[in-house]
Amino acid sequence: MIEDLILSNPNKIVFLILDGLGDIPNPDHGFMTPLEAARKPNIDLLAADRGVLGRIIPVDIGITPGSGPGHLSLFGYDPLKVEIGRGILEVLGLNMELEENDLAARGNFCTMKDEIVTDRRAGRIATEETVRLCRRIREALPEIDGVRIIIEPGKSHRFAILFRGDGLNDDLEDADPHKDHRPYVYVRPKTDGAARTAGLLNNFIKKVAALLKDEPVANGILLRGFSRKPDIQSFPAKYKLDALAITTYPMYRGIAKVLGMKAGSEPKSYQEMVAIMKEQWNNYQFFFLHVKETDVAGEDGNFEEKVKAIENVDKIIPDLVAANPDVLVVTGDHSTPCPLKGHSWHPVPLLLVTGTGERDSLTFHEKNCVRGSIGTIYSRELMTLALAHALKLDKYGA
Amino acid sequence: MIEDLILSNPNKIVFLILDGLGDIPNPDHGFMTPLEAARKPNIDLLAADRGVLGRIIPVDIGITPGSGPGHLSLFGYDPLKVEIGRGILEVLGLNMELEENDLAARGNFCTMKDEIVTDRRAGRIATEETVRLCRRIREALPEIDGVRIIIEPGKSHRFAILFRGDGLNDDLEDADPHKDHRPYVYVRPKTDGAARTAGLLNNFIKKVAALLKDEPVANGILLRGFSRKPDIQSFPAKYKLDALAITTYPMYRGIAKVLGMKAGSEPKSYQEMVAIMKEQWNNYQFFFLHVKETDVAGEDGNFEEKVKAIENVDKIIPDLVAANPDVLVVTGDHSTPCPLKGHSWHPVPLLLVTGTGERDSLTFHEKNCVRGSIGTIYSRELMTLALAHALKLDKYGA
Numbered sequence: 066m067i068e069d070l071i072l073s074n075p076n077k078i079v080f081l082i083l084d085g086l087g088d089i090p091n092p093d094h095g096f097m098t099p100l101e102a103a104r105k106p107n108i109d110l111l112a113a114d115r116g117v118l119g120r121i122i123p124v125d126i127g128i129t130p131g132s133g134p135g136h137l138s139l140f141g142y143d144p145l146k147v148e149i150g151r152g153i154l155e156v157l158g159l160n161m162e163l164e165e166n167d168l169a170a171r172g173n174f175c176t177m178k179d180e181i182v183t184d185r186r187a188g189r190i191a192t193e194e195t196v197r198l199c200r201r202i203r204e205a206l207p208e209i210d211g212v213r214i215i216i217e218p219g220k221s222h223r224f225a226i227l228f229r230g231d232g233l234n235d236d237l238e239d240a241d242p243h244k245d246h247r248p249y250v251y252v253r254p255k256t257d258g259a260a261r262t263a264g265l266l267n268n269f270i271k272k273v274a275a276l277l278k279d280e281p282v283a284n285g286i287l288l289r290g291f292s293r294k295p296d297i298q299s300f301p302a303k304y305k306l307d308a309l310a311i312t313t314y315p316m317y318r319g320i321a322k323v324l325g326m327k328a329g330s331e332p333k334s335y336q337e338m339v340a341i342m343k344e345q346w347n348n349y350q351f352f353f354l355h356v357k358e359t360d361v362a363g364e365d366g367n368f369e370e371k372v373k374a375i376e377n378v379d380k381i382i383p384d385l386v387a388a389n390p391d392v393l394v395v396t397g398d399h400s401t402p403c404p405l406k407g408h409s410w411h412p413v414p415l416l417l418v419t420g421t422g423e424r425d426s427l428t429f430h431e432k433n434c435v436r437g438s439i440g441t442i443y444s445r446e447l448m449t450l451a452l453a454h455a456l457k458l459d460k461y462g463a
Numbered sequence: 464m465i466e467d468l469i470l471s472n473p474n475k476i477v478f479l480i481l482d483g484l485g486d487i488p489n490p491d492h493g494f495m496t497p498l499e500a501a502r503k504p505n506i507d508l509l510a511a512d513r514g515v516l517g518r519i520i521p522v523d524i525g526i527t528p529g530s531g532p533g534h535l536s537l538f539g540y541d542p543l544k545v546e547i548g549r550g551i552l553e554v555l556g557l558n559m560e561l562e563e564n565d566l567a568a569r570g571n572f573c574t575m576k577d578e579i580v581t582d583r584r585a586g587r588i589a590t591e592e593t594v595r596l597c598r599r600i601r602e603a604l605p606e607i608d609g610v611r612i613i614i615e616p617g618k619s620h621r622f623a624i625l626f627r628g629d630g631l632n633d634d635l636e637d638a639d640p641h642k643d644h645r646p647y648v649y650v651r652p653k654t655d656g657a658a659r660t661a662g663l664l665n666n667f668i669k670k671v672a673a674l675l676k677d678e679p680v681a682n683g684i685l686l687r688g689f690s691r692k693p694d695i696q697s698f699p700a701k702y703k704l705d706a707l708a709i710t711t712y713p714m715y716r717g718i719a720k721v722l723g724m725k726a727g728s729e730p731k732s733y734q735e736m737v738a739i740m741k742e743q744w745n746n747y748q749f750f751f752l753h754v755k756e757t758d759v760a761g762e763d764g765n766f767e768e769k770v771k772a773i774e775n776v777d778k779i780i781p782d783l784v785a786a787n788p789d790v791l792v793v794t795g796d797h798s799t800p801c802p803l804k805g806h807s808w809h810p811v812p813l814l815l816v817t818g819t820g821e822r823d824s825l826t827f828h829e830k831n832c833v834r835g836s837i838g839t840i841y842s843r844e845l846m847t848l849a850l851a852h853a854l855k856l857d858k859y860g861a
Contacts, residue, residue, distance in 0.1 A: 438830075446523075
């Protein structure tokens with residue numbers, strides 16, 4: 066229905082996504098949340114002056130989302146219907162070219178001893194080591210059973226891999242015991258249709274082990290997140306706009322790319338993030354800016370670090386607002402409360418800055434968001450609201 | 464499910480619909496909304512004393528509804544599933560009798576010069592002129608190709624028209640260039656099945672042009688909103704009650720009639736609206752009272768006029784409440800915020816006056832409605848809530 070109402074116009078929407086932003090009252094910090102404790106004069110002035118508040122539920126009440134579903138819903142896709150495999154995300158995040166029938170996986174180098182995985186991360190070897198090992202594999206095993214192999218190193222012991230050939234099936238269990246000191250687990254097909262692919266992959270795994278048997282630490286590989294490109298409508302086509310993602314982490318570049326957004330150059334700071342946005346201001350109508358540090362601090366249970374990340378983001382707000390976006394959304398893909406040291410199901414605080422004079426006259430934090438005029442909605446409904454505020458939606462019916 | 468629970472009883476429900484009621488904080492008026500600024504002692508006393516508040520979303524989050532979907536959802540129909548054509552609404556609004564297979568359209572008289580539409584509204588000719596022109600057409604063209612033609616003048620340059628015959632298809636594009644100084648656009652069929660009807664209509668359009676060629680201003684017609692009667696369950700049948708609509712504007716009488724409500728005589732004032740309701744009090748269990756002026760003021764961006772309309776409605780409240788309705792609902796079909804000068808997607812403030820002693824102890828405006836105990840619901844859920852408060856719904860399950 067939305068698709069029929071889209072008006073294409075030059076108005077700009079900026080999504081500033083603070084990963085894992087939402088939190089809960091912290092007993093060690095006067096029952097404040099990091100967003101409440103942070104000194105963020107720019108965000109709060111904007112919120113009080115031109116902002117409406119609310120909360121978003123990424124997947125469903127009580128459901129803790131991964132980063133994939135968290136972001137898909139932010140962009141207006143139903144995360145229960147659309148799934149992007151972890152392998153695909155990793156491959157795209159490493160800027161690898163994906164073709165239509167490719168099978169993708171993420172990999173670890175690991176340490177093996179007599180078919181026992183003694184260290185799933187091979188002592189977290191340096192990235193340069195992984196670069197060297199990937200080169201060895203690339204040279205020795207360019208293809209297997211007529212299927213082309215494309216491997217790229219990631220950070221530390223991680224890599225991403227593509228199998229390019231006809232008829233590959235992704236209905237597969239991970240080749241990973243998921244714990245150290247367990248016997249190696251080979252790829253198992255979940256359905257009969259995937260049996261041939263499983264055989265091919267296990268053949269590859271064994272050839273790699275034979276190749277690396279002389280390596281002192283990284284003498285094996287684990288493969289996870291087997292997946293193929295999902296069949297979804299691209300974000301620019303869905304909303305009739307051009308979209309630019311400005312992110313640092315591979316995962317989020319991957320999500321953006323799979324949705325058909327352009328991925329801008331990787332910013333080295335929040336300041337540079339805004340600079341890239343401004344440089345590209347006239348070429349796009351939608352900007353996705355991603356900040357990872359809030360989530361990292363939440364995962365570490367580090368209240369002070371999360372506060373600091375928010376305060377650092379606050380410093381770029383005047384520069385960002387100077388670009389004069391028609392709609393600025395500040396929110397997260399999910400909550401990562403410090404007391405829980407991980408993703409959670411808690412609704413995510415939402416600030417929508419609008420140009421109509423509408424405002425809730427409230428500063429931005431979880432408790433005020435409960436009282437905001439947007440109410441508590443699903444993340445997948447946010448995009449429609451942003452389009453409405455950017456006057457990009459026609460009236461429904463006469 | 465609702466249908467199985469309906470209890471038929473004499474309890475009365477009154478829907479007082481202030482068209483386009485919802486608004487947003489207005490920067491030129493101390494960030495108040497018209498509903499907040501209006502002096503409305505009667506409504507506010509009622510709200511504080513016997514009212515529960517909430518907000519209703521007409522179609523969906525971020526979606527701006529037309530009047531049709533806005534009202535359909537108020538009456539408990541899903542506006543995404545039920546659609547009433549604009550032609551049908553116009554015909555019913557002019558009190559024309561609609562038969563099962565009729566094809567309806569709304570029309571304009573226009574000014575043509577050499578197949579160019581120079582003025583789509585024929586200089587907004589006086590209603591008397593339109594009456595005369597419709598009479599000319601009625602006398603000269605009572606039928607075409609065996610299809611009966613029924614034409615009725617509306618206000619100014621507008622008319623409504625029915626084509627009565629077998630096998631007419633409404634899958635048609637408007638005969639309207641939609642802008643002045645464009646070549647005339649004839650009816651085009653959207654599907655093969657509508658080709659015969661399109662030919663018949665274009666034949667009619669040409670015969671009218673030939674008939675009116677001597678007219679100095681209104682020498683052509685535009686036809687829009689081709690539609691047939693929708694196939695929906697009537698409101699009285701759905702809820703097992705008798706319903707009376709007391710409205711002035713054709714559009715809303717049209718919606719009421721298509722839903723099978725009776726349309727009362729047209730009131731000349733809000734006072735008369737209540738008088739008609741009281742006269743008919745014993746004959747109906749549901750009353751739909753429609754006020755248009757709030758929407759008109761919103762469309763004009765006229766804050767003071769919208770305040771005045773609300774204050775004028777407030778004056779009739781004591782008389783209305785004296786009839787002692789079991790449930791009184793005061794709300795709108797959509798928001799028409801003055802700063803936006805048009806319909807919008809914003810949730811609509813809702814006041815439900817009940818006889819149970821329940822109350823939120825809040826006065827009635829947008830900001831309090833965010834805090835109301837009803838919460839934010841969809842308009843299509845309101846009818847069930849009203850039935851419940853009127854004790855017209857049985858328990859579900861044992």
